[in-house]
Amino acid sequence: MYPQSKTISPPGLAKKKPELSIDKVFTEDRIKFNSELEYTLLAGFQAFVPPKIAVVNEVVFYHLASKTLIITDSAFNFDNTFPFVTQLATRVLGSYQVLKPSWLEKIAQQR
Numbered sequence: 350m351y352p353q354s355k356t357i358s359p360p361g362l363a364k365k366k367p368e369l370s371i372d373k374v375f376t377e378d379r380i381k382f383n384s385e386l387e388y389t390l391l392a393g394f395q396a397f398v399p400p401k402i403a404v405v406n407e408v409v410f411y412h413l414a415s416k417t418l419i420i421t422d423s424a425f426n427f428d429n430t431f432p433f434v435t436q437l438a439t440r441v442l443g444s445y446q447v448l449k450p451s452w453l454e455k456i457a458q459q460r
Contacts, residue, residue, distance in 0.1 A: 359406040360392065375408050387411045391423055424448055 355372040363371050375390055382388060391407040410419035426448050427439040442451035 359390065359408050361406050382410075385413060387413065424450075 356370060357373045357375060358369070358371045359375055362369065363374070375388065388408050388410045391409060407421060407423045409423060411417070412419065425444065426446070427435060427444060428446050429436065431439075436445060439445040439451070444451035
């Protein structure tokens with residue numbers, strides 16, 4: 350559909366998913382992207398990915414004009430649309446129906 354498009358990824362994705370065609374990797378901590386979009390790299394971010402705490406590299410974007418924060422797996426909003434087991438687990442972890450790290454992720458960040 351967009352033959353001239355380029356794929357940009359966080360560090361480590363090419364190793365994790367070698368079947369992907371990646372043209373560029375985000376490597377700088379904070380730069381302007383076409384003077385409209387800023388990003389910051391969360392390298393080595395520790396996240397609770399059941400059944401363990403995983404080290405991931407995430408990129409968080411900020412659109413200056415609209416003051417919009419664009420995030421992916423660095424935050425979750427678990428609500429009643431999730432399966433019962435997920436709802437129960439996130440209630441126990443303190444991350445049900447709120448957009449914030451659970452107490453388990455806070456502990457993982459202190460390592």
